[in-house]
Amino acid sequence: MVLDDPLRRLxxxxxxxxxVAAAGVAVSGFFAVAVGVYRLVVADPGFDRGDVVALIVVFTTSLGCAALGGDRLRVLAHRIRATAGENGFGAWLPSPAAADHDPRIDFGAETARLRRIAGRAAALILVWVALFTGGFTGISLLDEAADELLATGERVPGVVVSVHTPDKGTWSMQVRYGERTAKIVRDTGHRYHVGEAxxxxxxxxxxxxxRTTDEENxxxxxxxxxxxxxLIGLAGTPVAxxxxLGWRRRARAVAVTGWxxxxxxxxRGRSADPRRRPPPTLYVRYPDGTGIVLRAVPSTHGAKALADFTDRLAWVGGWGREMAVLFPRGPRRPEPYAVPAAAKTPRAASAFRRSRR
Incomplete structure (x- = not known):
């Protein structure tokens, strides 16, 4: 079975x-967060009219790319599903057979479990958004507290007694005022010298x-x-x-195709650094003699938890990049375990033999 030309083009x-969509989201998100954080951290950002116009152009252009890409992906998803369904999703799965059923597994419940995994991943978005919002709010409150102290605090003369400018770490200085000495964090970039008032x-x-009138401390x-x-919230939100989205599409695809x-x-992938080991590869053989090579998709519910296995019983569902492999039991657990996967090759009689060389 070879992936037909219309489906390949799609x-x-x-x-x-x-x-296009990913680049638009990444660029617009980066600019929105970077400018916001820079404005909070730096008292005087120093943006002139040209800088503001350039930022607006870049942000709106990238946001437009994200919106356009998202719309085209939605349209193409429907066209791919319709095109793939014309041949019973044969580019990835064989025709249904009686051997697909196993009385030990409730396949309807396992398909529903994919939807629950998608729901849990969606709930995690709220956690990362809460972290991001909390961090952003905290920086704002610290900035407001520094402004309030500047407006309401008692002003006394002081003198710099030492200056610390390490290559790495926080710049600071020791300031004596009256009978007290305090450490003041330097974030304006001003080069202080000992004895400076x-x-x-x-x-x-x-x-x-x-604080000083210039340094928020x-x-x-x-x-x-x-x-x-x-930063953790910013990184975690798009991942979640x-x-x-991937689990939701995978659940819908499996609901259409079955197992x-x-x-x-x-x-399992090989790497000199175990922390950067690539996702495992799944070599699938169907009873009709065809096979397909899948790449496990990185996920907390992924195949990295599995050891190397040969000739392991499983069930496969979905199509293209929205596929899942259901094993009868998971690592250290008795219930079935679903692994997200994406097709590396179309289904073919020689797919498995090529992988064994």
């Missing part, structure tokens, strides 16, 4: 539009809470926690969104 077009702003309710631990939460019994070899 899948190639989808890959192109997927790249500065104005220290002291919180009347908490004399240990100080925010709590670095709190600021670091906020930045970490913001992609996982939720086909197969024998699977799980070959």
């Amino acid at each position: 899948t190639r077009r989808r890959a192109g539009w997927l790249a 500065v104005t220290v702003v002291v919180d009347r309710a908490d004399p240990a809470h100080v 925010e709590n670095q631990f709190a600021f670091g926690c906020c930045v970490a939460a913001l 969104a992609g996982a939720a 086909r019994v197969a024998t699977v070899d799980v070959v």
Whole structure:
């Protein structure tokens, strides 16, 4: 079985539009977050009129690419499904047979479980968004607290007694005011020198809470926690969104095609660094003598938890990039275990023999 030309063209077009949409989301998201964080962290961003216009053009263009790519992907998904269904999804799965059924497994429940996995991935989006929002809000509150201290604090004369400018880490200085000495974090970039006069702003309710008229002196631990939460949320949100969308499409695809019994070899990826091991490859053989090579999709519910296996019983469903492999039991668990996968090759009689060389 060879992937027919119309379907091949559609899948190639989808890959192109997927790249356009992903690039649009990445660029617009990066600019939105980077400009927002830069504005919060730096008191005077120094944007002139030309910079603002350029940022607006880049942001709106990338957002437009994301919207256009998303719309084209939606249209192509329907066309791929219709085209693939014309031959019973034969580019990836054999025709249904009595051997596909196994009384030990409730295939309807396993298909429904794919939808629940998609729901859990969607719920995780809220966690990452909450982290991002919390980090962004925390930075804003720290900035507001520094502004409030500047407006309401007591101003006293001070003098710089030492300056610390490490190659890595936070720039700071020691400032003496009255009988006290305080460490002030430097974030304006001004090059201070010992003996330089500065104005220290002291919180009347908490004399240990100080800043200068130029340096905000925010709590670095709190600021670091906020930045970490913001960055983790920023990184986790698109990953969770992609996982939720992928599992949702996979569940819909399997609901249409059903499951086909197969024998699977799980070959884990090889890498000098175990932490960067590529996803496993799944060599699938169907009872009719055809086979297909699948690539396990990175996921917390993926094939990395599986050891290398040969001739393992499994069931395969879905099509193209939206496929799933259902094993009778998972790693260290008695119930069936579904692995997300994407086809590397179309189904063919020689697919497995090529993989064994």
